[in-house]
Amino acid sequence: MAQLTPAQRDAYWKKTSRLMWTIMILWVFFSFVIPAFAVQLNEIVIAGFPLGFYMAAQGSLIAFVVLCFWNASAQNKIDQEFGVDED
Amino acid sequence: MAATSKSFIDNLGKIYGGYAGGFIFFVIVLAIMEQMGVPNKIIGYCFVFLTIGVYAYIGILSRTMELSEYYVAGRVVPPFFNGMATGADWMSAASFISMAGGLYLAGYGGLGYVLGWTGGYVLVGVLLAPYLRKFGQFTVPDFLGVRYEGNTARVCGVIVLFCASFTYIVAQTFGIGIITSRFLGIPFEVAIFVGLVGILVCSMLGGMRAVTWTQVAQYIILIIAYLTPLVWLSFKLYGNPIPELAYGQTLTEIAQLEQKLGVTKPHVGAYVDAKGAFSWVEFNNFWALVLTLMIGTASLPHILMRYFTTPNVRDARKSVGWSIFFIFLLYFTAPAYAAFAKLEVYKNVIGQQIASLPAWVQNWSQVGGLLTIKDGNNDGILQLGEFIINQDIIVLSMPEIAGLPYVISGLVAAGGLAAALSTADGLLLAIANALSHDIYYKMVNPKASTMKRLTVARVLLVLVAIVGAAVAGTRPAGIIQMVAWAFSLAAAGLFAPLVMGIWWKRTTAAGAIAGMIVGFGVCAFYLVGTRYFDMPLWFGIRNISSALFGLPLAFLVTWAVSLMTQAPSKEMQDFVDSIRVPKGELAWVKGVTHE
Numbered sequence: 001m002a003q004l005t006p007a008q009r010d011a012y013w014k015k016t017s018r019l020m021w022t023i024m025i026l027w028v029f030f031s032f033v034i035p036a037f038a039v040q041l042n043e044i045v046i047a048g049f050p051l052g053f054y055m056a057a058q059g060s061l062i063a064f065v066v067l068c069f070w071n072a073s074a075q076n077k078i079d080q081e082f083g084v085d086e087d
Numbered sequence: 088m089a090a091t092s093k094s095f096i097d098n099l100g101k102i103y104g105g106y107a108g109g110f111i112f113f114v115i116v117l118a119i120m121e122q123m124g125v126p127n128k129i130i131g132y133c134f135v136f137l138t139i140g141v142y143a144y145i146g147i148l149s150r151t152m153e154l155s156e157y158y159v160a161g162r163v164v165p166p167f168f169n170g171m172a173t174g175a176d177w178m179s180a181a182s183f184i185s186m187a188g189g190l191y192l193a194g195y196g197g198l199g200y201v202l203g204w205t206g207g208y209v210l211v212g213v214l215l216a217p218y219l220r221k222f223g224q225f226t227v228p229d230f231l232g233v234r235y236e237g238n239t240a241r242v243c244g245v246i247v248l249f250c251a252s253f254t255y256i257v258a259q260t261f262g263i264g265i266i267t268s269r270f271l272g273i274p275f276e277v278a279i280f281v282g283l284v285g286i287l288v289c290s291m292l293g294g295m296r297a298v299t300w301t302q303v304a305q306y307i308i309l310i311i312a313y314l315t316p317l318v319w320l321s322f323k324l325y326g327n328p329i330p331e332l333a334y335g336q337t338l339t340e341i342a343q344l345e346q347k348l349g350v351t352k353p354h355v356g357a358y359v360d361a362k363g364a365f366s367w368v369e370f371n372n373f374w375a376l377v378l379t380l381m382i383g384t385a386s387l388p389h390i391l392m393r394y395f396t397t398p399n400v401r402d403a404r405k406s407v408g409w410s411i412f413f414i415f416l417l418y419f420t421a422p423a424y425a426a427f428a429k430l431e432v433y434k435n436v437i438g439q440q441i442a443s444l445p446a447w448v449q450n451w452s453q454v455g456g457l458l459t460i461k462d463g464n465n466d467g468i469l470q471l472g473e474f475i476i477n478q479d480i481i482v483l484s485m486p487e488i489a490g491l492p493y494v495i496s497g498l499v500a501a502g503g504l505a506a507a508l509s510t511a512d513g514l515l516l517a518i519a520n521a522l523s524h525d526i527y528y529k530m531v532n533p534k535a536s537t538m539k540r541l542t543v544a545r546v547l548l549v550l551v552a553i554v555g556a557a558v559a560g561t562r563p564a565g566i567i568q569m570v571a572w573a574f575s576l577a578a579a580g581l582f583a584p585l586v587m588g589i590w591w592k593r594t595t596a597a598g599a600i601a602g603m604i605v606g607f608g609v610c611a612f613y614l615v616g617t618r619y620f621d622m623p624l625w626f627g628i629r630n631i632s633s634a635l636f637g638l639p640l641a642f643l644v645t646w647a648v649s650l651m652t653q654a655p656s657k658e659m660q661d662f663v664d665s666i667r668v669p670k671g672e673l674a675w676v677k678g679v680t681h682e
Contacts, residue, residue, distance in 0.1 A: 004668065013667060017590075020213050027209045031202060031381065032374055038195065038357035039365065048335025053355040056198040057422040058331065061205050061415050068212045068411050072404035075217070079401070084670040086399045 004082065012082045019078065023071050030060040030067075096163055103168075106141075107307050113137065118494040127493045131270040134497040138308060138504065139285045142301045149293035149300055154537055154682070157294030157544065158225040158520060160396040164299055169402075170409025172302035173393045175309060175509035177204075177384075177414055179255075180262030181570055183309060183506035187424035188478025194354040196369065197425070199376040201418050205411060206377070207384025212407030215385060216394040218589045218666050220403035223673070224682060225395070226517075227388040227581070228525040233679055234588040235596040236659070238530055243603045245521045247580030248388045250611075252514045253555065255387075255573040259511035260286075260559035266507065270500045276560055282508070283556045290512045291545055294520075298512045299396060305505035306413060312502025313417050313482075320427055320489035330423040337426040344433040348471055354429060368627045375632035382638060383574025386581040389510075389517035400669040428481045431488050432474070441469050447487035451480055515555070519548035533680065571631040572614055579610035579637030583645050589667070591649075592660045598649030606641025610634055 004012060034041070038052030046054070079085035095102075117130055151157055164172065182204065190197035222230055228248060232241030263282030268275045289301045321330035324337075341354050351363045358373060360366040384390065393410075394403045435445050441462055451458040459475040462468075482503075486495035523544035528535055535543070563569070583606060584599040613633040616622035628635055655663075658676045665674040675681060 003671070009664060009668070016667070020590075023209065023213050027206065027213075031206045031377055035202065035357075035373065035377070036370075042355060042357060045339075046335075047332070048337070048339040050338070050355045052357055053195055053198070053338070054335075056195065056202055058419045060202060061419050064206050064209050065408070065412050065415050067209050069405075069408040071209075071213050072401070072408050075404060076401060079669055084668045086401055086669050 004084065008082060012078065012084065015078050015081075016075065019071065019074050023067055026063070026067060030055075030063040034060060096165065099165065099168055103303060103307065106304060107311070110308060110311070114494060114498055117497065118492060121492055121494050127497075128272060130494055130497050131272075131500065134501040135267060135270055135504065138501045139288075139508075141304060142285065142508065143288035145301045145304055146289040146291075146293055146297040149297035151293050151296055152537075152541060154225075154540065156296045157541055158395075158524065159392075160294075160296040160299045162223075162396055163398055164396040164406075166397060166402045166406035167409050168303050169299070169393060169397055169406040170413050171306040172299050173390065173406070173410035174413035174417075175302040175306035175505065176393055176513035177390060177410070177510070178309065178417055178506050179259055179510040179570070180266070180503060180507035181258070182417065182421075183313065183503050184262070184266075184479050184482050186418075187421045187428070188476075188481035190422050190425035191428050191476075191481050192478055194352065194425075195357045195359075196373065198422065199373050200380065201421060203377040203380025204384065205414060205418050207381035208407055208411035208414070210381060210385035211390065211394070212404055212411075214586050214590070215391060216403045216407050217400045217669070219391060219585075220394050220397060221400050221666050221669060221673070223395070225524050226520050227391050227585070228521055229529075230588070231584055231599070232525065232529065233676070233681070234659075234663070235584070235599045236676070237596060240584070240596060240600050240603075241525055241529065243600055243607075244581065244584075245525050247576060247603065247607055248521050249518060250607075251387060251573040251577040251580070252389060252518045253551075254569040254576075256511055256514040256518070256551075256555045257558045257563065258570045259507050259514065260556050261562070262507040263504065263511065264559060266500055266503045270497070275562075279556050279560050282511075283552055285504075285508055286511045286515060287549060287552055289508065290516055291548055294544065295392075295396060295516060298509075298516055301512065302509045305509040309502040309505040309509075310413070310416055312498045312505070313420060315498060316485040316489050316491055316495055317420060317424055317427065319491060319495075320485070321423070323489065324427070330427070331419055334423040334426040337423075337430050341426060341429055341433060344430070348433060348437060350471065354426070371627065372629055372632065375628050375635045379578055379632040379634040379638075380574050382578035382582050382634060386577040386585065387573070388521070388577075388581070389513040391585075392517060392520075393513070424481055424485065428485065428488065432476075437469055437471050437474060439469055441467055444469065445488075447484050450487065451484055511555075515548060515552055518551050519544060522547045522551070529680075572633075575610050575614065575632065575634035575637070576607065578634035579641055580607035582638065583641035587642070587645055587649075589663070591646075592663050593649055593654055594645060595649045595652045595655055597652045598645045598647075601648040602641040602643075602645030605644045606637040608637070609640050610637030613637070 034055050041052035042050035044051040117133055121130055155161055186200055219230060228241045228244035231244040260279060264275050264279035267282050268278035290298050317330045318328050321333045322328045325333040327333040338355055345353055352359055352361055358365055358370040397403045397406050436448055452460050457477040457480045461473050463473050486499060527543050528540050580603050583602045587594040610633050613636055614630050617624060617630040661674040662676050
């Protein structure tokens with residue numbers, strides 16, 4: 001078993017936390033910041049969709065799906081780097 | 088059947104591919120039968136009984152006498168299929184039948200549900216699921232009991248779980264009763280018990296294993312049922328079989344008709360009141376609702392426990408991605424449903440002669456209470472204010488709006504039933520497992536044999552199901568309201584102790600327990616006070632989002648009390664460290680029993 005030293009463990013958790021905060025910031029952006037400007041974004045219309053409406057109905061949802069898969073793959077890379085990925 | 092065999096897991100794609108093909112074939116056969124003159128009632132029966140029969144068959148095949156199979160499906164569920172199962176677990180009768188109607192009525196305001204019921208998975212995947220999977224026990228209260236060293240935290244967890252999940256399961260059973268009674272033409276009270284049998288055959292013999300494999304089957308049916316009528320209508324209207332792209336044009340047409348008809352509140356208008364003016368109250372309630380639903384998603388035990396079933400931590404993360412993808416497929420379609428229905432109403436219903444309304448309006452206005460037409464000024468023409476529509480009708484009537492045969496209506500009913508059954512099963516298992524594992528085994532009788540534990544688990548399962556059905560049978564008022572409560576209660580009571588237990592080692596047992604009590608207490612106080620005792624709203628926030636007050640308090644109290652109490656032991660901190668890393672054994676604290 002790959003036993004991490006306390007220093008490695010802290011480094012691992014630091015990287016993991018940084019990824020967590022990155023994704024949380026993007027999550028806040030798509031969940032709250034974009035909807036907050038829905039009125040202004042609605043002025044822009046693309047293919048019939050007012051942009052503010054589109055983001056809450058589809059755009060942010062697509063971002064959530066991407067964020068979840070991205071988190072999985074980025075965290076896997078961190079795990080591999082520290083040799084704590086599962087077989 | 089003993090442990091899940093490897094060949095079964097390897098062949099899942101083929102098995103469920105064949106199943107989906109078989110289901111489509113079955114729909115085609117019924118369509119031919121309809122053309123040959125088989126009455127609608129028989130077609131409705133075929134859909135209800137054949138689909139329940141399939142679920143029962145899977146449930147019986149998956150029976151088990153092993154604890155890890157019963158509680159966590161043997162931890163062999165691949166991420167892709169766990170994603171489908173979570174999708175079915177997640178999407179309830181409310182998502183399937185009512186949400187599109189809510190969007191029809193509320194326009195942009197309704198998108199709070201679309202956002203709120205998807206974005207929470209980001210929190211699940213980043214903050215909780217992989218660590219709970221590494222923890223590797225059977226239930227969510229298990230984690231609280233171990234991390235916060237004792238049965239006080241465990242019991243608090245069970246209480247929150249019970250309050251949140253039970254209100255939710257009553258609503259699901261209610262939905263099952265409505266759908267079954269409508270399509271079988273039997274009284275509601277009888278239909279509830281038909282539904283109860285449908286719930287129990289899926290879960291009783293095989294626990295989580297049976298529920299997992301039926302939920303995958305139910306997801307396939309519900310997504311086919313949801314997409315079919317809309318894809319057809321989109322192709323018919325715009326020559327584009329992807330309704331999610333085509334409805335941009337619909338929105339434009341709606342905007343033009345709104346001007347013509349003098350609608351004051353535009354469909355796409357954000358944060359507007361009834362007169363179409365910007366409103367801070369609407370703005371605040373929108374983000375409060377989004378936050379509550381998202382945090383609630385990440386706190387509901389029947390969802391979290393789905394990630395206990397994957398083979399490892401890596402798969403738990405990936406499985407969250409698949410879950411939100413499968414949920415997304417339905418949620419990004421719902422606004423298209425609303426738009427198509429609204430266009431149909433504005434174009435072909437409002438302003439028309441009441442004597443010559445489209446057939447679907449005439450049909451549904453004869454079914455009690457769903458669609459009301461009242462010619463207030465007796466001019467024979469239908470005005471906007473004379474047309475009152477129930478939100479459930481949007482999805483149910485879509486096959487008729489699209490001009491599809493009755494068989495598609497049966498398909499939609501089967502989809503709604505699948506959505507309600509799968510959610511009810513997940514909830515039922517979450518409650519019964521918490522009672523049998525956390526209360527009975529961990530607290531009452533820790534020496535119980537496997538046989539006895541499984542027997543107790545099943546007896547409790549049946550009991551909870553019967554009580555749930557009995558409560559639903561009384562048609563409790565405000566059922567939709569109660570579902571929303573589940574999210575607030577779970578968010579305020581469970582999110583802080585779960586997240587802080589993993590991400591902040593300094594969290595102490597006293598801090599977590601105090602946080603849970605205060606968070607849950609404040610939330611429940613606001614819910615009950617505003618709903619039953621005419622308490623004024625705080626800052627105009629509707630009680631559907633009442634976690635907004637309990638949630639930050641839960642974090643704050645947990646933090647403050649933790650700092651005031653002695654830091655967790657070195658062993659406990661090592662244990663938390665071992666949860667954070669995917670590989671390696673857990674560093675159990677001495678004296679903790681675990682599976």
